[in-house]
Amino acid sequence: xxxxxxxxxxxxxxxxxxxxxxxxxxxxxxxxxxxxxxxxxxxxxxxxxxxxxxxxxxxxxxxxxxxxxxxxxxxxxxxxxxxxxxxxxxxxxxxxxxxxxxxxxxxxxxxxxxxxxxxxxxxxxxxxxxxxxxxxxxxxxxxxxxxxxxxxxxxxxxxxxxxxxxxxxxxxxxxxxxxxxxxxxxxxxxxxxxxxxxxxxxxxxxxxxxxxxxxxxxxxxxxxxxxxxxxxxxxxxxxxxxxxxxxxxxxxxxxxxxxxxxxxxxxxxxxxxxxxxxxxxxxxxxxxxxxxxxxxxxxxxxx
Numbered sequence: 001x002x003x004x005x006x007x008x009x010x011x012x013x014x015x016x017x018x019x020x021x022x023x024x025x026x027x028x029x030x031x032x033x034x035x036x037x038x039x040x041x042x043x044x045x046x047x048x049x050x051x052x053x054x055x056x057x058x059x060x061x062x063x064x065x066x067x068x069x070x071x072x073x074x075x076x077x078x079x080x081x082x083x084x085x086x087x088x089x090x091x092x093x094x095x096x097x098x099x100x101x102x103x104x105x106x107x108x109x110x111x112x113x114x115x116x117x118x119x120x121x122x123x124x125x126x127x128x129x130x131x132x133x134x135x136x137x138x139x140x141x142x143x144x145x146x147x148x149x150x151x152x153x154x155x156x157x158x159x160x161x162x163x164x165x166x167x168x169x170x171x172x173x174x175x176x177x178x179x180x181x182x183x184x185x186x187x188x189x190x191x192x193x194x195x196x197x198x199x200x201x202x203x204x205x206x207x208x209x210x211x212x213x214x215x216x217x218x219x220x221x222x223x224x225x226x227x228x229x230x231x232x233x234x235x236x237x238x239x240x241x242x243x244x245x246x247x248x249x250x251x252x253x254x255x256x257x258x259x260x261x262x263x264x265x266x267x268x269x270x271x272x273x274x275x276x277x278x279x280x281x282x283x284x285x286x287x288x289x290x291x292x293x294x295x296x297x298x299x300x301x302x303x
Contacts, residue, residue: 002033006054006299007230010213013041013049022216026051029219030226038063038205038236039176040128044086047202048210055299056233059285063236066206067156069173073199074184076166076191081140082126083181084197093193095166104165111190112158120150121182153178167198207239233299234271234282242271243286243293250274250283254301259293269296 009030013022019040027035036057038050047070052060077095080087098104123129125140125148139146154175162169172180181197188195203210214229249259253272272283272293284298 002031004034004054005030005032005230006056006233008056008233008235009051009053009219009229010208010210010231011049011051011219012210012213012215013046014216015046016043017216018043019049022049023051025216026219027053029216029222030230036060038066039068041202042084042086042181042200044084044197045200045202047200048205048208048213049202050205050208050236052236053230054233056236058297058299059233059236062285063206063208065176066239067173067175067204068178068202068206069171069204070180071161071199071201071203072170072172072180072184072197074168074170074187074195075198076168076188076195077193078196079185079188079194080196082196083124083179083185084200087126087196091194095193096191098165101163105160105163107191108160108163108168111187112160114190115183115187116155116158118152118154121153121179121186122150123148124179124182126181127179151177155183169199173204206236208235232282237271237285240271240285241266241268242273243288244273244275245283245293246275249293253283253286253293253295254298256295258295261288261291261293263291 009026011022011026019037023035023037030053032053034054034057036052038052038060041047041049050063077093078089079091081090098107125145126137129136131146136146156173158170158172160168161171180200184195184197219229245253245259252259266288268288270286270288272286273281274283282299285296287294287296
């Protein structure tokens, strides 16, 4: 019989596993009654996949909005229909020639200013975005190409960390909604020889880092108590400002009531704690507007 487990597991997802498959494996390992992720990683990709258990699933949407960081390996000279190594080769182009490694490095570095800051990106056909209720990848599998409007994304930082021509590896920090496959293709097109993604590893989601993550083998082998792999629910929300309320105010919030606070008013989404000792003092999140705290997503206190 499943049990209530509340918290966040930071998984280092292996290659070849879907995000939903990873959620199912973690849920089974903990015998948890509820689980979900905070944004998919393609099966080819590895790296940080925060998995929410129990009441933490209420806050998974907050990390969908978070910035993310990746290490991406790009292969130049070959284009595929999916933009990555899982697709079929659709075109092979002649690679540019460089006199030496310095000229190669300079040519690759010269590409990056055009892919920094606020840029526009056309979503790929092989994506879960929907048109008329149907995912784009289903149209793509039927051989149908639909027009897609470009979307604004932000590349916070981008740099080459390794070059082994005709492959090169980028470190990228970007906003939500960025497709690294499309970034690889666009960089290849800018160089004039095309490219596709051959490796991807996610290293950060918001304030969470891959160095905190565990492998599925660690968790399934139970080399530690399972509780050692679970962060508290509010681990997802550490970038938000926080407020502490007394017991009376906490009870009012838990009943869905607004609470005036004698504090300088700000406009913010905040995490809320009751004035008792951790770890059971987290109440949930609220909107603090004009000196009044409005409950938004509160955790269930019943077991």
